[in-house]
Every structure is written in C-alpha cells, then in structure tokens.
Amino acid sequence: MFNRIGRVLAASALLTGSLLGGAHADDNKELNFGIISTESSQNLRAVWDPFLAAMSERTGMKINAFFAPDYAGIIQGMRFDKVDLAWYGNKSAMEAVDRAGGEIFAQTVASSGASGYYSLLVAHKDSPIGSVDDMLKNASNLTFANGDPNSTSGYLVPGYYVFAKNKVDANKIFKRSLNGSHEVNALSVANKQVDVGTFNNESMERLELTAPEKAAQLKVIWTSPLIPADPMVWRKNLPEATKADIREFFMTYGDKPGEMDVLADLQWAKFRASDDDQLLPIRQLELFKKRSEVANNAKLDESDKQAQLKELDAQLAALEQRMAELQQKPAAATAG
Known part of the structure; x- marks a missing residue:
C-alpha cells in the first residue's frame, strides 16, 4: 500500500x-x-x-x-x-x-x-425490481454493486438501513456481490451489468451532467435519511x-x-x-450496525454476545450523552 x-x-x-x-x-x-x-x-x-x-x-x-x-x-x-x-x-x-x-x-x-445528502439504491429503469422488498425477495438471483467499504453513502448507510435492519448480510444474500465507486456502480446498473447498486443523490446530479444518457437509464428504489x-x-x-x-x-x-x-x-x-x-451521528450509525450484527449472530456464545452488547450499549449511551450536550449548547447560548 x-x-x-x-x-x-x-x-x-x-x-x-x-x-x-x-x-x-x-x-x-x-x-x-x-x-x-x-x-x-x-x-x-x-x-x-x-x-x-x-x-x-x-x-x-x-x-x-x-x-x-x-x-x-x-x-x-x-x-x-x-x-x-x-x-x-x-x-x-x-x-x-x-x-x-x-x-x-x-x-x-x-x-x-x-446540510447533507442521501444514499440511494438504483436499478435499471426497465428492471422489475422497484423497492427494497423486491430486491431482498429476489436477492439470490441478483447481482449487487456495493460501495467502497469506507464509503458513507455507498456502504455504511445502506449497510445499516437496508441490510442490518432487515437482518441480512449483503455479502451473502445475492447471487453475486462486488464493490465499486459511485460512478462505476451507477454505470454498471445503467449498462445492465449488475441489477442493483448503491449511489447517492449528489453523484446522480453529477452523472446527469457528465453522462445524461446513462443517468436516464436509472431509477431510484430506495432513499436514505439525510447524511451530514x-x-x-x-x-x-x-x-x-x-x-x-x-x-x-x-x-x-x-x-x-x-x-x-x-x-x-x-x-x-x-x-x-x-x-x-460532526462524526457523532455516523459513529452512532456504525455502532447500531455492529449491535445488530452481534445480536443476530447465532454462532456467538450467549455470554460473549451479552458482554459485547453491554459494551456497545455503553458506547451508544456515551455518544447519545455527547450529542445531547451539543444540542443544549445552542439553546443555552440563545437563552444567554
């Protein structure tokens, strides 16, 4: 490296x-x-x-x-x-x-x-896949283009909201799963090389400028909550x-x-x-994702699972306290 x-x-x-x-x-x-x-x-x-x-x-x-x-x-x-x-x-x-x-x-x-942007899942406009439910039900027959593992909108956010919350692993449920940049994922979907891919609204706007004919081939099947x-x-x-x-x-x-x-x-x-x-909401999301993975891990010994969950809950509590303190600061400043 x-x-x-x-x-x-x-x-x-x-x-x-x-x-x-x-x-x-x-x-x-x-x-x-x-x-x-x-x-x-x-x-x-x-x-x-x-x-x-x-x-x-x-x-x-x-x-x-x-x-x-x-x-x-x-x-x-x-x-x-x-x-x-x-x-x-x-x-x-x-x-x-x-x-x-x-x-x-x-x-x-x-x-x-x-003040932020949105993670997207996109499919080809002619695809019968029109929602997350459609995608998950047919996952064993689909090729999925995930994002870079260090990407917020391409990996972390869909990893939690789409997969962890539905108690599934994106690396296991699809016929084939691969990782690419936002642009590569979108173009792969537009060219029908993969069935569904992660993307975001800012990259979509950029693609509409650089390759409008490709952007026109995409449809959004899921939009995340706002990302900082x-x-x-x-x-x-x-x-x-x-x-x-x-x-x-x-x-x-x-x-x-x-x-x-x-x-x-x-x-x-x-x-x-x-x-x-600025990273506090992202840290919270990462911990929620880890907690879901631990809670749903049937291979973990129960005592190990409870110990890991206790540690994760303590970390989440500390984050929530810090976030509450930051929210109180503007109110205190206004009151002063």
Missing part, C-alpha cells in the same frame, strides 16, 4: 501556484491534497484543478493533487504523513480521525444550501501556521468573483467550519 501511495503521488498533477498574494507557512512548502474516488480521476481533475490552483496561489504553497483509486489509499496516505489534507465522506473521515491522525476542520455545503455533508480533514500534526493558512483559504473561498462558479462545478456552496463532533 505504502509503495502504491508513493507511485500515485508521483504521478499526480502538481499544481504550482504563485507565492504572491498569500501567507506562507515556512514549515510546509507544499501540501498533498487527497480526493476520494467518487468517479474517474479524469472527471475529478477537471473540476478540482481550478480550486487547487487558487489554493496554491492564496496559501503560497504548492498543492499536489492525490486522486487515490480507493478511500483506503487516502486514509493510509494520511496515516504515513503522505497526505496532508483530504476531502472524505463521513465514514472514511471517521477512519482517518481514529487511525490516521486526522482532524476535521471544515464541512462542505451543497450548492442548494442543503462531507468533511474536510487535515493531519492533526500539521504546523499551526499551515493550519491557519488552510483554514483562512477554506473559510473565505467563494468571496471573490468567479469562485462561486468553481464551487458550483464541485456541487458546493461556501464551506462552513466544523470539527470531529
């Missing part, structure tokens, strides 16, 4: 900006920016290049774009200090925070102003001066003429400040 990261970084585009017009962090002359693989790197590069070029100009640092083939590549890159900051989904951000020394500093906002918008994560051990430059850029990008057009191409509005507490 480490060697592959090095090869990908070496091959990535290097966006060198002017040192004029931006504060300069002496400790970091350049930054490696990881971008999750929601679609082909060619499509991603086209919409990301103007943003990264502006970041280079404004911070006075060279920005190296790292388009990894999977989410794990970026997480591992951050773990080994080969990726300095990254755009993640919430699930992959959780892995980066817990295992790779990451820290959330900003959150994306949809161009519509929405994606976070931006930096390495916690970056120099404070570098963090300040990055934060300043993200919090002010969109103020100058033309910058909102660049954000619109990324399907975003201006960023908002955030922190690791």
Whole structure:
C-alpha cells in the first residue's frame, strides 16, 4: 500500500501556484491534497484543478493533487504523513480521525444550501425490481454493486438501513456481490451489468451532467435519511501556521468573483467550519450496525454476545450523552 501511495503521488498533477498574494507557512512548502474516488480521476481533475490552483496561489504553497483509486489509499496516505489534507465522506473521515491522525476542520455545503445528502439504491429503469422488498425477495438471483467499504453513502448507510435492519448480510444474500465507486456502480446498473447498486443523490446530479444518457437509464428504489455533508480533514500534526493558512483559504473561498462558479462545478456552496463532533451521528450509525450484527449472530456464545452488547450499549449511551450536550449548547447560548 505504502509503495502504491508513493507511485500515485508521483504521478499526480502538481499544481504550482504563485507565492504572491498569500501567507506562507515556512514549515510546509507544499501540501498533498487527497480526493476520494467518487468517479474517474479524469472527471475529478477537471473540476478540482481550478480550486487547487487558487489554493496554491492564496496559501503560497504548492498543492499536489492525490486522486487515490480507493478511500483506503487516502486514509493510509494520511496515516504515513503522505497526505496532508483530504476531502472524505463521513465514514472514511471517521477512519482517518481514529487511525490516521486526522482532524476535521471544515464541512462542505451543497450548492442548494442543503446540510447533507442521501444514499440511494438504483436499478435499471426497465428492471422489475422497484423497492427494497423486491430486491431482498429476489436477492439470490441478483447481482449487487456495493460501495467502497469506507464509503458513507455507498456502504455504511445502506449497510445499516437496508441490510442490518432487515437482518441480512449483503455479502451473502445475492447471487453475486462486488464493490465499486459511485460512478462505476451507477454505470454498471445503467449498462445492465449488475441489477442493483448503491449511489447517492449528489453523484446522480453529477452523472446527469457528465453522462445524461446513462443517468436516464436509472431509477431510484430506495432513499436514505439525510447524511451530514462531507468533511474536510487535515493531519492533526500539521504546523499551526499551515493550519491557519488552510483554514483562512477554506473559510473565505467563494468571496471573490468567479469562485462561486468553481464551487458550483464541485456541487458546493461556501464551506462552513466544523470539527470531529460532526462524526457523532455516523459513529452512532456504525455502532447500531455492529449491535445488530452481534445480536443476530447465532454462532456467538450467549455470554460473549451479552458482554459485547453491554459494551456497545455503553458506547451508544456515551455518544447519545455527547450529542445531547451539543444540542443544549445552542439553546443555552440563545437563552444567554
């Protein structure tokens, strides 16, 4: 993995900006920016290049774009200090925070102003499969395209709401199950290579722009509850001066003429400040999923099962307490 990261970084585009017009962090002359693989790197590069070029100009640092083939590549890159900051989904951000020394500093906002997005299950428009019930009843005859295991909308959210809550394992119930990026899954469904795939509404909007004829072949058979918008994560051990430059850029990008057009191409509005507490609902979801798996595991010794459930319940209680505390803060501030 480490060697592959090095090869990908070496091959990535290097966006060198002017040192004029931006504060300069002496400790970091350049930054490696990881971008999750929601679609082909060619499509991603086209919409990301103007943003990264502006970041280079404004911070006075060279920005190296790292388009990894999977989410794990970026997480591992951050773990080994080969990726300095990254755009993640919430699930992959959780892995980066817990295992790779990451820290959330900003959150994306949809161009519509929405505070989140939705996981989808899609089938071909001509398919007789029209609902989750249809899919589960016919699963043994279907091919299913699941998402990257570190994807929030492609894996974690449908894994809980569609499969864990129905007490089934997506890896076992289908004739065939495979994993791919959002774009790959959607195109596989559109081309009738698989029967059902995970997707999300933002990627659907993007596909309607990049391949409208393919998007027209899809129908949505399930939509999730709202998922918090994606976070931006930096390495916690970056120099404070570098963090300040990055934060300043993200919090002010969109103020100058033309910058909102660049954000619109990324399907975003201006960023908002955030922190690791953004992950609390995702952590809760992950624990609910684990609890369902343990509770339904007939192979576990009953005493082991009860011990694991007790531990998971304690973790869930701690999360719920923290979430309640955060909800009380705005009320207290308003009352003051």
